[in-house]
Amino acid sequence: MDFIFYMGDVFTPVNFALLLLGTVGGLILGATPGLSPTMAVALLIPFTFQLEPQQGLILLGAAYTSTVAGGAVSAILLKIPGAPANIATTLDGHTMALNGQGAKALQVSFLASAVGGIFGVLLLIFLTPVLAQWALAFGPSHLFWLAILGVTVIGTLDSSSVVKGLLSGCIGLWLATIGFDDIMGAQRFIFHSSLSGGINVIPALIGLFAIPQVITMLTKGRKDSGAEVITVQRHPIGAAFREVFSRLRALSIGTAVGSIIGLIPGVGGQIAGLVAYDQSKKFSSESEKFGKGHPEGVIAAESANNAMVGPSLVPLLTLSIPGSPTAAVLLGGLLIHGIFPGPDLFMNYPAVAWTFIDSMLIGQILMCIFGLFIAGLAAKVARVPHAVMAAIVLALAVFGSYSVQNSMGDVYVMATLGLAMYFLERFGFSAAPLVLGLILGPIAEANFIQGSMIANATVGLGPYFFTGALNWLLIAIVVVSIGYSVWMELRQRRYTTKDDAVAKEESLT
Amino acid sequence: MTDLPRTQHIIASGLIAAVGVTVAYISFTQEPAQAYLFPRMISSVFAVLAIWTFGKALLGRTKVGNGLSAEAMKNMLPGLIVMLVYVFWAAKALGFYTATTIAVFIVISLYDPAPHGAAKTWIKRIAITAGFMAVMYGLFALLLNVFTPREVFF
Numbered sequence: 213m214d215f216i217f218y219m220g221d222v223f224t225p226v227n228f229a230l231l232l233l234g235t236v237g238g239l240i241l242g243a244t245p246g247l248s249p250t251m252a253v254a255l256l257i258p259f260t261f262q263l264e265p266q267q268g269l270i271l272l273g274a275a276y277t278s279t280v281a282g283g284a285v286s287a288i289l290l291k292i293p294g295a296p297a298n299i300a301t302t303l304d305g306h307t308m309a310l311n312g313q314g315a316k317a318l319q320v321s322f323l324a325s326a327v328g329g330i331f332g333v334l335l336l337i338f339l340t341p342v343l344a345q346w347a348l349a350f351g352p353s354h355l356f357w358l359a360i361l362g363v364t365v366i367g368t369l370d371s372s373s374v375v376k377g378l379l380s381g382c383i384g385l386w387l388a389t390i391g392f393d394d395i396m397g398a399q400r401f402i403f404h405s406s407l408s409g410g411i412n413v414i415p416a417l418i419g420l421f422a423i424p425q426v427i428t429m430l431t432k433g434r435k436d437s438g439a440e441v442i443t444v445q446r447h448p449i450g451a452a453f454r455e456v457f458s459r460l461r462a463l464s465i466g467t468a469v470g471s472i473i474g475l476i477p478g479v480g481g482q483i484a485g486l487v488a489y490d491q492s493k494k495f496s497s498e499s500e501k502f503g504k505g506h507p508e509g510v511i512a513a514e515s516a517n518n519a520m521v522g523p524s525l526v527p528l529l530t531l532s533i534p535g536s537p538t539a540a541v542l543l544g545g546l547l548i549h550g551i552f553p554g555p556d557l558f559m560n561y562p563a564v565a566w567t568f569i570d571s572m573l574i575g576q577i578l579m580c581i582f583g584l585f586i587a588g589l590a591a592k593v594a595r596v597p598h599a600v601m602a603a604i605v606l607a608l609a610v611f612g613s614y615s616v617q618n619s620m621g622d623v624y625v626m627a628t629l630g631l632a633m634y635f636l637e638r639f640g641f642s643a644a645p646l647v648l649g650l651i652l653g654p655i656a657e658a659n660f661i662q663g664s665m666i667a668n669a670t671v672g673l674g675p676y677f678f679t680g681a682l683n684w685l686l687i688a689i690v691v692v693s694i695g696y697s698v699w700m701e702l703r704q705r706r707y708t709t710k711d712d713a714v715a716k717e718e719s720l721t
Numbered sequence: 722m723t724d725l726p727r728t729q730h731i732i733a734s735g736l737i738a739a740v741g742v743t744v745a746y747i748s749f750t751q752e753p754a755q756a757y758l759f760p761r762m763i764s765s766v767f768a769v770l771a772i773w774t775f776g777k778a779l780l781g782r783t784k785v786g787n788g789l790s791a792e793a794m795k796n797m798l799p800g801l802i803v804m805l806v807y808v809f810w811a812a813k814a815l816g817f818y819t820a821t822t823i824a825v826f827i828v829i830s831l832y833d834p835a836p837h838g839a840a841k842t843w844i845k846r847i848a849i850t851a852g853f854m855a856v857m858y859g860l861f862a863l864l865l866n867v868f869t870p871r872e873v874f875f
Contacts, residue, residue, distance in 0.1 A: 262865060372785040375770055375777075379737070382767035386744055389760045398756035401747065426804070433796035434834050599832030600849055603825040606804060610812060610821065611857060615867040620813055627808040639733040640786030657759040664758070 214558075215337050215573075218566035221266070222574050230267050231571050234274025235578045239586060241275065242282020242294045244596055247605070249279035249295050250538045251421040255605070257414050257545050258612035265549035265561070269568040272545050274575045276538050280517055281325040281579050288317045288510075290595075297517035300485035304502065304509030311505045319452035319584055320507050321514040326580035327456070328467045328515030332522030333573045335471055339523070340558070340569070343530040347555035350531075352663035353677045357686035359656035362533035364690050365476075367645035368697035378694070380641045384649020385656065387411050387629075395661055406621030413544045415613035415626040416650055420643045421537070422609040423630020429602040449584060455507055462492045462508035463515050470519025474536075475526060488516030522572065529553050529565065532655065537644040540651050548616075729788040730778040734771070741771030803827050817869035818858060826850040 221227060234256075241252040253276050260268030283294025288305035301321060308317035350358070363385065367377035390401045391410025402408050456463060469488040492512035493502040502509050524536040532554040534540035546553055557565050613626035633643050667676035677683065745764035748757045777783055803824055811820035829849060835842040861867045 259860075259865065375774055376785065379767070379770040379774060382741075382763055382770060383737075385763045386760065386767055389763065393756035396753050396756040398751075398753055400751075400756060400760060401744070427797055427801065430797040430800035430828075430832065431793040432832075433792075434832055597833060599829050599834075602800065602832065603828040604853060606807075606828065607821045607825055607853070607857060610808060611817065611861050611867070611869070614812075614817070614869060615861065615865060618868060620870070623808060623812065627804070635733065635789075638786060638789050639730060640783070653763075660759055660762075 238278025239282035242279035243285035300489035300513035307505035315447035322583035328519035329576035336522035381645035388653020415622040419626035419630035466512035466515030470516035474520030474523030738775040
């Protein structure tokens, strides 16, 4: 029950103020169309440099939680999902708003988000120590396979094409090798002086997530979004409470689906929302009302996309394998403070780990309270023109990248990677596996070299990396994830893919 | 799956294949070999997958990726030019704050749907730029103490 012991740390004046700031800021950022949670967290990282590690993580964690929930505001009032995770919310939420139930839809969405989110964080609290204990037995070969597993699972499950997903992962792994080799000190792939120190993760993350969105906003030209914000009428909060808790089936389905999907690396919130919506519709006694402004649609979608937040951090905190792009960004936030997550995290930095997790739990409650009261304000922010948003994000990306090491080289790397990623995305490549490759590349290489040395002195390379139950299990998961994705692709992916989600988002916006 | 012209996919995957093959070539020819052990593994897979993708594009069997429409390219071009000039030249040559002020103002003016003829529009654009830059200066120069290149004005 360590999490109770460290709960008090969340309420120190600075920590609580940061939690409030992250929550309110996240709600506003989330409500802004075009600002994804991953991008919001990536842009916030430079602001955490001067903070203590746990303070920085509290800010980033609160922003992550609230941006996912805040995305419901623009989904409901503008029919533009604030984040891909809110696509399913649009289906019934916006219709409710059109029917004069905008306030009710918002309240129901924040309450369902809080319930799902709290359940997800509780899963994080109880699963993490168990998995961390188990992970202590991992040696270099297991950590090598885990890193490869992280890249391949996200590469195959998060992408519309298995080959392109794996190729993105390879590009990320290659980018991670740029710079000086740790063992021999040799220069590798240094084509420009900006690359002499290797590719710094934070500018790369900012570039890969922010710049493609800036360019996407620019491609819309001078067109007005045409979206009209629906005015919100007053609605008693008590009635919204009764509404949410009287629809326990949708709430349970959303929470369960979100939690399970959150645990699977690479399957994002947009999938969680859509699958929960679909399942909730199937099991509902009022399935014919779905799509016509049914609160159950909002409850299922919102509880699911917030329930996945906590579990998506389990692989990160226990195995140092980020389960989602946002978790990868959070890993970057940890690394800049010299903290390396993994099985040792809870022994070496218990205060940092538990305060961060506890803050996410409290953050869910704050998110719900603030969400219920500032939804109207957030809706105004949702109307910020894309021209202004593109200019602001671009400037923040430049300043944020520069401030990492006070280096123009980082700015060049950020812009180059971002520009390349935009074009890669247009041709079916995905940023998530590339980022995972970039982050997990050094882990994979270090453990491969270390494992090779042990292997050469003992049983030999083959037996060391390819025998043992754990090695076999990890290799099997790599093979199964690739095989499953290939099989699904051959069957023309008759299930909800990221492509479906993106297509749905594009059609909505 | 997509009606995207095949040439776009061929060019994109061809470039990636060229990068993949170059990386593999460098990995297998550079010394010391021990330093390139891991890159050799990665680049082998990279090159094979990149050539596979290129082959599929050549055969017109690419199934994912919407490519770029002419309208999207036309819309993004002015903003992209501003972005490239800002990042790769102006930020260092003019100083971060001066360059950012100019870049933000140009991007907002280029992409704001409000009519260019109205004086109110320009006042709004100037106010947004000034307000945002004041926040940026407060955050980065005063709060975070980031010393950015300052060549012109501030």
